[in-house]
Amino acid sequence: MTGSPAAAKKAATAQHNRALLDAAAHGDAAAVRAALAAGAHIEGRDTHHRTPLLLAASHDHVAAAQTLVAAGADPNARDDRGDTPWLVTGVTGSVRMMRTLLPAKPDLRLTNRYGGTSLIPASERGHADYVRAVLRETDTDVDHANHLGWTALLEAVILGDGGRAHQEIVELLLTAGATRDLPDAHGATALQHAERRSFTEIAALLKIQR
Structure with missing residues (x-):
């Protein structure tokens, strides 16, 4: 049967x-x-x-x-960890994928399980090309803070390695209007973190007043 x-x-x-x-x-x-x-x-x-x-x-x-x-x-469909197609581009740093998803109109305000937009993990991981593209091609909030009170600027300093890629990202974020003196949840600024980690080049960038 x-x-x-x-x-x-x-x-x-x-x-x-x-x-x-x-x-x-x-x-x-x-x-x-x-x-x-x-x-x-x-x-x-x-x-x-x-x-x-x-x-x-x-x-x-x-x-x-x-x-x-x-x-x-749907570029905003979440998985069981809270990731979306758009959010994972900040992890992979793929500019081509970012641009593929833009026509689908992803919600740039959605955040991952840490409370961050795609710009924050990209800044942490040293994806300078991605950071540049997102800042130029979207209206992502450059000063958005995650659950730890870390903005993209803070995360680039706190979790970055201080090398060339993270130096470039810090400069890109500052040029895009990131608030250099915005503190984390414990009151420490990006400059204070940079000085504590002996990131001389990044500290110099953060001291330049535009």
């Missing part, structure tokens, strides 16, 4: 959904298009509640992400 048509349709849809998630995770844009054409849900989720677009963004599969964005994928 065979199952009902409804059950068969449900099983087929589940199979297409899995195919779409797998294709997005592996960056196979042709397979993404095929799964969508077969009836896969564009906002289907894996066991960690990640959508196909989030998987593509996490692995920097630009072509797959372009296909999903063109089909209407």
Whole structure:
């Protein structure tokens, strides 16, 4: 005795959904298009509640992400850690992915589980090209503070290595209007952190008054 048509349709849809998630995770844009054409849900989720677009963004599969964005994928869909396709670009530092997602109009005010926008982890990780692009091409709040009271400027100093990339990021943030004297939750400024860590070049940048 065979199952009902409804059950068969449900099983087929589940199979297409899995195919779409797998294709997005592996960056196979042709397979993404095929799964969508077969009836896969564009906002289907894996066991960690990640959508196909989030998987593509996490692995920097630009072509797959372009296909999903063109089909209407949500750049704000959260997984079980609170990440979204847009937010993970701050972690990966991919300018190409950032620009792929912009036409989908991501909500730049959304924050990750630490309370940070994409600019904050990008500043921490030394993704200078990403920081430059986000500051030029979006209206991201340069002074947004996360749960620890750290802005992008503070995070670049507190968690950065003081090297060339972080020096450039500090300069980019200051040029974009970052408040240099905005303290963290304990009252310490970026300059104080830079001096404590012997980041001479960064401290000099923070002392320059524009």
